[in-house]
Amino acid sequence: MPYHPRSRSVLAALPLALVLASCGGGADGDTGTGTGATSGGAGAEPLSVVASFYPLQYLTQQVAGEHAEVDVLTSPGVDPHEVELSPRQIAELGSADLVVVLAGLQPAVDEAVAQQSPQHTLDIADAADLLALGESTVEHDEHVDAGADDGHDHGAEDPHFWLDPLRYADAADAVAARLAEVDPENADAYLANAEALVAELTTLDGEFQRGLATCETRDVVTTHEAFGYLGHRYDLNVIGITGISPESEPSPARLAEVTAQVRDLGVGTIFTEPLLPPGIAETVAQETGASVLTLDPVEGINDASAGADYLGVMRANLAALRDGLVCS
Numbered sequence: 001m002p003y004h005p006r007s008r009s010v011l012a013a014l015p016l017a018l019v020l021a022s023c024g025g026g027a028d029g030d031t032g033t034g035t036g037a038t039s040g041g042a043g044a045e046p047l048s049v050v051a052s053f054y055p056l057q058y059l060t061q062q063v064a065g066e067h068a069e070v071d072v073l074t075s076p077g078v079d080p081h082e083v084e085l086s087p088r089q090i091a092e093l094g095s096a097d098l099v100v101v102l103a104g105l106q107p108a109v110d111e112a113v114a115q116q117s118p119q120h121t122l123d124i125a126d127a128a129d130l131l132a133l134g135e136s137t138v139e140h141d142e143h144v145d146a147g148a149d150d151g152h153d154h155g156a157e158d159p160h161f162w163l164d165p166l167r168y169a170d171a172a173d174a175v176a177a178r179l180a181e182v183d184p185e186n187a188d189a190y191l192a193n194a195e196a197l198v199a200e201l202t203t204l205d206g207e208f209q210r211g212l213a214t215c216e217t218r219d220v221v222t223t224h225e226a227f228g229y230l231g232h233r234y235d236l237n238v239i240g241i242t243g244i245s246p247e248s249e250p251s252p253a254r255l256a257e258v259t260a261q262v263r264d265l266g267v268g269t270i271f272t273e274p275l276l277p278p279g280i281a282e283t284v285a286q287e288t289g290a291s292v293l294t295l296d297p298v299e300g301i302n303d304a305s306a307g308a309d310y311l312g313v314m315r316a317n318l319a320a321l322r323d324g325l326v327c328s
């Protein structure tokens with residue numbers, strides 16, 4: 001598990017930090033609390049922030065830097081759509097300085113936030129300029145089977161905004177603004193960190209623009225409908241085999257429909273994704289003679305991921321797209 005050792009050790013250290021802080025008993029702006037914190041006057045312990053799943057964790061870590069410890073509710077390798085929270089995690093929401101969520105993506109998180117009413121919450125959906133489902137992807141018929149299970153509002157919006165680097169950059173600015181409100185003393189650092197991340201995301205956007213400018217095909221057939229924003233940004237025709245939530249099994253009718261479409265369009269590559277069994281993509285590929293490549297919706301990073309972080313995985317996605325769509 002090379003990727004989250006930092007947050008683990010931080011968690012382990014947290015009770016000690018809290019004990020020290022409560023012994024110190026100083027007020028917020030106190031100088032020199034003696035807890036061995038950073039130089040530079042602030043001396044305050046880092047904020048405790050909880051992010052609901054990987055893209056928000058990465059964003060918050062990058063923007064907060066050393067000024068916050070960011071814990072994540074969705075373990076690497078777990079499908080964020082289906083996450084369930086432990087009592088400890090639910091309690092953590094109540095004690096965190098800030099909770100960063102994407103309302104509508106994770107029913108269990110939405111429920112726990114409503115229950116705990118954290119001190120400060122940022123719903124990134126407000127900043128992400130979410131598109132209605134029909135706007136972000138071309139193919140949306142009855143296979144987007146809204147919320148039959150638990151009656152919560154799956155929303156008419158596509159949650160996967162982070163797969164558009166520029167929307168993700170807007171979200172970075174929103175995180176910085178919220179952190180600056182919660183912790184005004186470090187506002188300058190948050191804004192500077194966000195600016196650096198936005199610059200990286202703008203570079204990434206340029207790579208996608210150039211890399212996908214000239215391709216033999218622009219039809220992207222994927223397993224779950226995560227890539228609508230990517231398609232919207234880079235003018236790709238995204239066809240999702242299953243619905244917006246990866247668990248929904250496609251009906252035989254839907255499979256037949258996609259298979260026919262793949263034949264009609266002459267699609268040569270079906271994209272599958274790491275957290276899902278490859279069966280669905282392989283079924284369509286075998287029927288049509290297409291090959292299978294991996295496109296990662298960056299809903300979690302683990303050992304099997306094609307990159308160490310959001311930027312790395314997105315670059316691997318670009319390489320896969322260039323390969324599968326035969327881009328020059």
Ligand SMILES: [Zn+2]
Pocket residue numbers: 081160224225226244245246297299
């Ligand atoms: Zn998803």
